[in-house]
Amino acid sequence: MKKIGIIGAGNMGGAIAQALCEQQTWSVTLFDTDKSKLDALGKKLGCSVASSLDELLLSEELLLLSVKPQVLPSLYATLRQRGASEKQWISIAAGVSLETLAKQLGTNEIVRFMPNLAAQVKQSVTAVAAHEKSSKHLLETALIIARGFGTAFPLPEEQIAAFTGISGSAIAYVFQFFHALAMGGVSEGLPYPLALAIARDTCLSAASLQKGTDENPVKLATMVCSAGGTTIEGMKALAEGAFDATVMEAVHAAAERFRDLEEESKHQGL
DSSP: OEEEEEEOOSHHHHHHHHHHHHHTSEEEEEEOSOHHHHHHHHHHHTOEEOSSHHHHHHHOSEEEEOSOTTTHHHHHHHHHHTTGGGSEEEEOOTTOOHHHHHHHHTOSOEEEEEOOGGGGGTOEEEEEEEOTTSOHHHHHHHHHHHHTTEEEEEOOGGGHHHHIIIIITHHHHHHHHHHHHHHHHHHTTOOHHHHHHHHHHHHHHHHHHHHHHOOOHHHHHHHHOOTTSHHHHHHHHHHHTTHHHHHHHHHHHHHHHHHHHHHHHTTSOO
């Protein structure tokens, strides 16, 4: 049985832990400074919990860093003192580069994950980027883990900012689109819960159709538009509202902020 220690039992760490525990091929040990949350999650999943960070680091060779990026600098010194350089690491900390992690942990055996919130239902879309000097085995293991809670896209690190703009952050844009569609339904006389359910399932059906046919989405959109019909009027309204440009700018803004965070993280925990 493969072993992994998870540092941080929040939403994302908990979701990944649950996916691994359900596979029954992993022995998972959790640690979190919030003991009540840690004990509750350990009991729920039936996995081991470490009473201290020292205990976790002594017992595990593969570790998942699932703490907020702003927490990491306070951990670096402790991790180095406890043999971080002899471990293998997977980090989900947004905006903390492989270069920074390697410098702070004293090893190149590092992979970055950029998952999204749907890890909670095993539907995350996760970018996986490995340090250029890490072992092939670590990358393979990381991909297995990521695919356990959704789909995984191995990418060079320089593309993670773009990935964040169209996935990690963009899942929020999709939720906002659900809401906007539903509110449009409300304005036309539908109750919000019903309108939201219809909007959600329509988005799911569109995604399934595109994935199933692999057609260009523009082609699929034109197939729905009849001359002088209802859909083309809606498409015209989207164009007049600069829908495409607004979405593209949202992707760019998220990607730029991601790059800024990476630059800021280089100067933390020194």
